[in-house]
Amino acid sequence: MSRSLRPSRQFSNLLYSSIPRNYSTEAPKASVKLIAEIRKRIEGTSLTKAREALQATNNDLQAALEWLEKDIAVSGAAKAAKLQGRTTGEGLIALAILGRGGWNEKGRPQGVRAAMIELNCETDFVARNSLFVDLAQDVAYSAAYLTEPSTGDALVNQLTVDALSDAPMMSSNPASTPAAISISESIRNGIAKLGEKISLRRACTLISDPLQDPTLGLAVSSYVHGGASGTPQSATTTVLQAGRMGSLVALGLRSQALPSSILSTSFNFGEDLSSLGRSLAMQAIGLNATTIRGSNELLEQGNPEAMALYDQPFMMRVGAPTEESVGKVLKDWAEERKLVQGGEGGEGVEVVQFQKWAVGEAIEETSS
């Protein structure tokens, strides 16, 4: 502690004689110095909790910390129950990408492993706090880490909140020790520390094993809008993002020329692909598309948001916003990179699936 306890300016004129002091008869008096220490060690421990812990453990700091660790589950649950009726309209969309797909520098296909979650709280003050940001990112990381590749056709799979809540919490920070608690428990810990109702609203994953066919490719891109920063991550390939909106876009490639293209030195294929993917992820959020391809009935009304993604002008193209449609840009992109050899139909690059979420939005039953 940097400063010693000193009588405060205000204090000299305070009289507490009238306030009953009953604690001294039951439990030992908690050391104020240790209370301060506990609050430094475990951020978010309330004063009364810290004191309770010290009284229960006879002012033994180590024991009190252990006591608190055990107690947080109980107090978190109690707090959660108390806040049950509150509405959570704020929060974060968190993304974790453990595998982006595409190819490594030797040209070997890589797997895709990504997850997106929405974690809600009551105010945007809490949503900006690093404890909450870390919590949201850890939930996303756990979802990406633990989920099995799906056997169905769809790439993006919605997880049920209940199933995910029971899963163990993985820490996205390799430096921290695993706490061996479930996701729902760590959310309750967050409630105990931040004093607001926190709830996990939804989660989805995008997972695929490396493709075996060399003429096929799959890569995932993301964009997060209105970002919040948590604890800085040590250098890993893992992407962790959180913000008010988030999107995941899966790009599929098919071409006989793929094996040579990806190793070609005439252009940076990997970088170009991720820039394209990122532009598409931004486009999905910015122009609010709901389908990839679709009917053109609303096209004449001149409202790009009513259009399918492929028909929208590609305004969010990084570095080169254009009025040309997304579909046309994708076609040109593939042709410029000689992916379309003319032999077989269906060669090129396409958006296989995308998912975009915004905090607090009404959930549609049929998401793309």
Added chain:
Amino acid sequence: MFAASRLPVQACLKSAARVPRVPLARTVATAATRSTLLNAARRAPIASPSSLRYLPVKRAYSDAKVYSRSKPHLNIGTIGHVDHGKTTLTAAITKVLAESGGASFIDYAQIDKAPEEKARGITINAAHVEYETTNRHYSHIDCPGHADYIKNMITGAASMDGAIIVVSATDGQMPQTREHLLLARQVGIKRLVVFINKIDQIDDPEMLELVEMEIRDLLATYGFDGEATPIIMGSALAALEGREDGPEGIGRARILKLVQECDQWLEVPQRDLDKPFYMPIEGVFSIPGRGTVATGKAERGTIKKGDEVEIIGFGQRMKTVLTGIEMHHKELDRGEAGDNMGALLRGIKREQIHRGQAIIAPGSMKSIKKFVASLYVLSKDEGGRHHPFMANYRPQMFSQTCDVTCALTWPEGVEDASKMVMPGDNVEMVCSLVHDVPLEVGFRFTLRESNKTVGTGVITQILEEGTIA
């Protein structure tokens, strides 16, 4: 009649940038200070096309109390964790001050259920309360979230000159207290008062000392005066319920103490009248036989006939003398902030000066080409853009009497310069003007694109001055 009522648009117009052809600010804004105007406007039914739809229906002139300008005015707000008693404290302040006639008592429910407001077309969630101490008049806001305070600041609807941070004695400061202090910094608050609430639930004085010590440390960490900031302990609920619990009291007495500390510690912003003279030029006329007259509204300071002035903007900086002041077809010897006046300028030709330049006390202002601003980008529902934009977007910037094309870019060091700005976002961006105009930190402006307001902002930092041609 006072609080938790909707704030009419014109209250905000004065301090905000003037969009051209809004006569309102001109006609209304004769008051000397922003704050007095704000309160006068809040009570008086002033019809204007843009504000009519937001005015509450029942508002008769006879309702209006006469607002005395004798006391300095201050805008403050309460910031704190949802359960720490912000709203209870606000209610308690009105209750205690109502005893001396300085407020009308507003109960918890009224503050809590304050309707959404529209300030310059922008929706803001905020409860407004007003009260008076013996020395000052306060306008007090309470917002649910960070974004609402920022919107308030940017639009100037109720920019805070000071704030009361509320912390519960049972919890102590919370992790998000940092966010509260960061917000206070961001909206430009230099001084705070801390109210440690719920002390009736803590029986150990040492615990209260700890709360105080921790908050002083945190204040210092975030650039506030940790040592001198007044910290008042009490129970807002006790004050509301009329409990005192002891000879010194924890309720009413502590609320009075809090208000007293606000009076002493929080600083009243300098009055416009006391600042150096500044008049943005609105029109330029040539009067045969007399010379060139520039018209406009003096925004601050005072000026006398025969004073030396400077005309700046558009790469110019010219010294001249004010040889005449005219208002309502009458010659005056002196003009002051709030006056709509014509200024006769010695030796200046009509072609030499333009709308958008400013007449200033020599050396008191600079003409600016590049600055950092906090922007609020209007959502689609507020009449703003439908689509996002990216860096290098070029809308028109309107501030005071000038309109200039400006390019928006991300400040240096931003993590991801290719990110986009969505309607409804609060962002910090660099505005580069195509030519320099007289502006200062704290000036508000609007961004427009094809006759549509797309954003509004406040200048936070000057990056580059114009060069004199």
